[in-house]
Amino acid sequence: MRWRGERESGNVEDVRYEGSGGRVPTGIKLGGGMTLLLLVVGLLLGQDPLQLLQMLSQSNVGVSTDSQPQPQPAGNDETKQFVSVILASTEDVWGDIFSASGQQYPQPKLVLFSDGIESACGMNSSATGPFYCPGDQRVYLDLSFLDELHRLGVSGDFAVAYVIAHEVGHHVQNLIGTERKLRQYQSRVDSQEQANALSVLMELQADCYAGVWANHADSQRHILEQGDVEEGLNAAAAIGDDRMQKMAGRRVNPDGFTHGSSQQRVQWFRTGMQTGDLNACDTFKQAGL
Numbered sequence: 001m002r003w004r005g006e007r008e009s010g011n012v013e014d015v016r017y018e019g020s021g022g023r024v025p026t027g028i029k030l031g032g033g034m035t036l037l038l039l040v041v042g043l044l045l046g047q048d049p050l051q052l053l054q055m056l057s058q059s060n061v062g063v064s065t066d067s068q069p070q071p072q073p074a075g076n077d078e079t080k081q082f083v084s085v086i087l088a089s090t091e092d093v094w095g096d097i098f099s100a101s102g103q104q105y106p107q108p109k110l111v112l113f114s115d116g117i118e119s120a121c122g123m124n125s126s127a128t129g130p131f132y133c134p135g136d137q138r139v140y141l142d143l144s145f146l147d148e149l150h151r152l153g154v155s156g157d158f159a160v161a162y163v164i165a166h167e168v169g170h171h172v173q174n175l176i177g178t179e180r181k182l183r184q185y186q187s188r189v190d191s192q193e194q195a196n197a198l199s200v201l202m203e204l205q206a207d208c209y210a211g212v213w214a215n216h217a218d219s220q221r222h223i224l225e226q227g228d229v230e231e232g233l234n235a236a237a238a239i240g241d242d243r244m245q246k247m248a249g250r251r252v253n254p255d256g257f258t259h260g261s262s263q264q265r266v267q268w269f270r271t272g273m274q275t276g277d278l279n280a281c282d283t284f285k286q287a288g289l
Contacts, residue, residue: 001157002223008084009091011107016114016143079143080112086161087139089223090168093216097278098175108171109138110164130163132170134179139167149235156231158224162210162269163235169209173202178284201283203259204268207236208281211272219276229273236265 087110098105111117116125120135126142133140146160173179182202186195214232218224259265271280 001161001225001228002221003082003085003157006085006221006223007088007092008081009088009107009110011091011109012080012084012087013109013111013138014080015117016112079146082157082160083110083112083141083143083164086164087168089161089217089221090165090213092220093213094168094172096216097212106137106175108132108168109136111138111140113140113142114144115142130167132167132174134170134174137171137174139164139171141167154231154235156228158214158228158231159235162214162232165210165213166206168213169206170202172209173206178202178205181284200260200264204264205281205283207260207265208268208272208283209278211269211274212276212278212281214273215276232269232273233266236269237262 091105091107095105095107111119114126116123117140118124119133119138119140121131121133124131124140126144129145129148130139130141132138141164145163149155149159149163170179173182179202182198185198189195189198210232214224260268268281268283
């Protein structure tokens with residue numbers, strides 16, 4: 001992926017290893033495969049990872065609360081630069097898309113943190129994975145998540161860019177009112193299964209929006225190199241609900257999906273990437289809503 005030398009966003013807040021300012025590390029360290037499972041399930045299912053401890057402990061996964069001192073990261077390390085460039089690209093793409101319809105695009109902040117952080121959406125540990133908080137319009141990312149992607153077999157710059165673009169997709173949903181409508185829909189349903197189905201539609205649309213970003217970003221800057229598209233599709237497939245349920249030692253239960261199957265996530269990411277059209281991402285309309 002061609003990204004070096006491109007504009008970096010000024011909206012990245014680096015609070016890694018800070019213990020003040022309302023952002024407090026949790027100090028909890030998870031051992032072995034626990035980190036991987038809790039991180040990804042938290043990312044995909046929108047659940048408190050600690051609620052899954054009892055289930056995962058049956059697989060002989062250990063937990064340690066010992067705190068390990070970690071080195072202070074460089075203020076402008078390469079990974080941070082990459083994140084800043086990708087965020088800047090999303091700003092350019094969505095700024096143009098909103099401008100074309102006569103609207104302004106309020107840019108989100110992206111917060112880099114370690115261990116845990118307090119946002120307008122509450123306290124979250126690193127095990128939650130990357131997330132977007134509509135209450136403060138910020139994307140939160142612990143860079144240790146990138147190591148967990150590698151353990152899932154996901155590699156490449158574009159795979160990481162897809163994850164960031166997906167979270168920015170949630171910001172777009174918040175701006176255009178989709179997030180509010182989803183909560184209204186969920187308040188009217190009678191079961192958790194129905195609420196989960198609505199969450200799937202929301203997440204698949206964010207996948208599609210990530211594809212829209214990729215389409216426009218490549219048109220603007222020719223950022224894609226050979227193999228990048230495959231990296232993005234592989235990332236979408238790797239974090240499907242069905243795959244994560246299997247990794248947790250559970251049977252595949254579509255009623256428990258909150259982000260969509262691997263096939264669905266690939267399909268919608270591909271739709272956005274091939275069309276570059278926001279209107280092609282109306283997952284709710286296709287579901288009859």
